Amino acid sequence: MLAVVPPPVTVRVPSKVNLHLSVGDVRDDGFHELTTIFQALSLTDEVTVAAAEEPGVEVFGEGAKSVPTDEGNLAWRAVRALAEHVDRAEDIDKVGVVLRKGIPVAGGMAGGSADAAATLVGLSSLWKLDLARDELAQIAATLGSDVPFALYGGTALGTGRGEELVPVLSRHTFHWVLAFDQRGLSTPRVYGELDRLRADGDPPRVGSHAPVVEALASGDPKQLALLLGNDLQAAAVSLRPGLRRTLRAGVNAGALAGTVSGSGPTCAFLCESADAALEVAAELAGAGVCRTVRVAHGPVPGARVVGGDDAP
Numbered sequence: 001m002l003a004v005v006p007p008p009v010t011v012r013v014p015s016k017v018n019l020h021l022s023v024g025d026v027r028d029d030g031f032h033e034l035t036t037i038f039q040a041l042s043l044t045d046e047v048t049v050a051a052a053e054e055p056g057v058e059v060f061g062e063g064a065k066s067v068p069t070d071e072g073n074l075a076w077r078a079v080r081a082l083a084e085h086v087d088r089a090e091d092i093d094k095v096g097v098v099l100r101k102g103i104p105v106a107g108g109m110a111g112g113s114a115d116a117a118a119t120l121v122g123l124s125s126l127w128k129l130d131l132a133r134d135e136l137a138q139i140a141a142t143l144g145s146d147v148p149f150a151l152y153g154g155t156a157l158g159t160g161r162g163e164e165l166v167p168v169l170s171r172h173t174f175h176w177v178l179a180f181d182q183r184g185l186s187t188p189r190v191y192g193e194l195d196r197l198r199a200d201g202d203p204p205r206v207g208s209h210a211p212v213v214e215a216l217a218s219g220d221p222k223q224l225a226l227l228l229g230n231d232l233q234a235a236a237v238s239l240r241p242g243l244r245r246t247l248r249a250g251v252n253a254g255a256l257a258g259t260v261s262g263s264g265p266t267c268a269f270l271c272e273s274a275d276a277a278l279e280v281a282a283e284l285a286g287a288g289v290c291r292t293v294r295v296a297h298g299p300v301p302g303a304r305v306v307g308g309d310d311a312p
């Protein structure tokens, strides 16, 4: 008798930019206490989860060569975590995952976390598990601090390690230009550099997140631009001094403001409109300060099945 094979499920998942990232002290578990405001952007990865004879992960697209295809891939860790959660660990031998990456690898835009979130949604749909998004978010939090946000998307305040989320009202579509650097930056290395800078002196820290929440509610990109702030920026720039030039070039090209995204090295420039973003992107691409330039907008929804309304 022929087995009925479920059709593959493809999930689109957003990247993130941190509009505000305040890094507190190191906790006993080695993580830093964070207060951050995430915004999900239209720069996405696509993840296909399918029944397969050969289990594993294949990776195509942006930075594919530097992404592990073994157990170290966050998408595969998501397969394993979900299978264990529903007591189907033996079935992972029949799961294949294909990643089509648009999000820069080790770029501070949570690409690996996005793939993990998309895989949770995709496998849940493939196996018809009918799990609520909040239940997936609990599994997501065990995989990494940014994974729950990639499930929900939108704009959110994150605390703890960034995994405790509260949605933030955002009235406007904001337009961004993203400058990808030649190489990625390791997130632990950037945190280590911040600890070193703080041990040596007292680098300035971002203030309260409250004015950022107000600016998002007002929907005025000029107001928001004045408030973008990231405690990791000094550390990223210290490790990659060329980023200073990139940040300057974006503002000279007409962006309202620029910030290093998360742990970098991607720089994100907030622009006044979609047209302004296209102009800034064109000028920045010609300035020779980065590898690739992309335009994006946010907020956008979290991980969603493509062409389906059966996302959990």
Ligand code: ATP
Pocket: 066, 067, 068, 072, 073, 074, 075, 099, 104, 105, 106, 107, 108, 109, 110, 111, 112, 113, 115, 116, 146, 184, 185, 187, 262, 263, 264
């Ligand atoms: P974050 O902003 O969450 O700190 P990031 O965006 O800087 O992360 P990622 O692209 O998530 O960085 O990748 C960090 C490292 O994780 C990569 O160098 C890669 O070796 C590993 N990795 C594991 N799985 C993936 C994946 N699915 N996509 C990209 N990198 C992955």
